[in-house]
Amino acid sequence: AHPGGSPAARAALPATDRRAAPPPGAGLMPINGKTAVVGLMGWPVSHSFSPAMHNAAAAALGLNLVYVPLPTPPDLVAEAVRGLRALGFLGANVTIPHKQAVLPLLDEIDAGARATGAVNTIVVRDGQLRGANTDITGFSQDLQALGVPVAGRRALILGAGGSARAVAYALGMAGATVTVLARRPAQAHRLAADLAPFLPPAHTPRVDSWDALAAHAAADLIVNTTPLGMNPHDDASPWPRALPLPPHAFVYDLVYNPPCTPLLHLAARAGISHANGLGMLLRQGAAAFTLWTGRAPDLNVMAAALPLAQ
Incomplete structure (x- = not known):
């Protein structure tokens, strides 16, 4: 098995070549009175790979910018968002559990954020707080880079949480x-109802029972958006081991740590093309970086900075 995907599938993912990133401490811009600041709002944020990824990208471009963790308790979200503007931040990423809570605090939100009801990127520009959901962009761009066709294909999404909303909207x-299949049908039906005003009727998500997996053997694309396969569920697969995966399908697991989840092991053993969510992580981060700076970061540099590459 090839961690993270079949050879053909992951060929489009930037190689995590450590030579692409500066050695620790090398090429880093000094923090001074002109340093621009962005950060990550969430609770907690100590586990995040985002600071390493973004600071490496900024250093490689020679930008005087620093990306910092911004641990934000839920009862202080409004103050924290207002603080971005007051303190002159370029913006921030937003992660669990604040992606929905920040929406009413912003001056503008883009179409994707409005449709999914979630913001993962705030941009401060001309005194305005603008929200975007780059998870949508990251997922779409990664499928494109992997050469996975989407138009006219049958997609099966496992799970109905915040990530599933971005995936369903993108698809x-x-x-x-x-x-969409979910263990909590009410959550899946709410997802479909919320996305319906923003999608053509033929492409509005349908909902089926989690127990109906076997009825979807004709799926062309299977996307896991659940935490199954990730610590502490790293032995679990959302797809039953006894049920064969559709042989012609592409299997995409948003989980990227571990690189080869039980679901991806199933796909590899069956000779089915597959990929993990590392490319989505990198590409959503790159999209946010570009919104803040107007510059396109090097995906190889960002990938090499991740602890997974060390």
């Missing part, structure tokens, strides 16, 4: 027929 906008 629906790209012309896929989307079905």
Whole structure:
């Protein structure tokens, strides 16, 4: 098995070549009175790979910018968001559990954030707080880089949380027929209802029972958005081991740590093309970086900075 995907699948993912990133401490811009600041708002944020990824990208471009963790208790979200503008931040990423809570605090939100009801990137520009959801961009761009066709294909999404909303919107906008399976049907139905006003009827997600996996053997694309396969569920697979995966499908697991989850092991053993979510992580981060700076970061540099590459 090839961690993170079949050879053909992951060929499009930037190689995590340590030579692409500066050695620790080398090439880093000094922090001074002109240093621009961005950060990550969440609770907690100590586990995040984002600071390493973004600081490496900024250093490689010679930008006087620093990306810092911003641990934000839920009862202080409003103060923290207002503080971004007051303190002259370029912006911030937003992670669990604040992606929904920040929406009413912003001056503008883009179409994707409005449709999914979630913001993962705030940009401060001309005194305005603007929200975006670059998870949508990251997922779409990674599928494109992997050469996975979407238009007219049958997509099956496992899970109905915040990530599933971004995936369902991205797939629906790209012309896929989307079905969502979740252990909590009410959550899946709410996802479909919330996305319906923003998608053509033919591409609005349908909902089926979690127990109906076997009825979706014709799926062309299977996307796991659940935490199954990630610590502390790293032995679990959302797809039953006894149920064969559709042989013609592409299997995409948003989990990237561990690089080869039980679901991806199943796909590898069956000779089915597959990929983990590392490319989505990198590409959503790169999209946010570009929104803040107007510069396109080097994905190889960002990948090499991740602890997974060390």
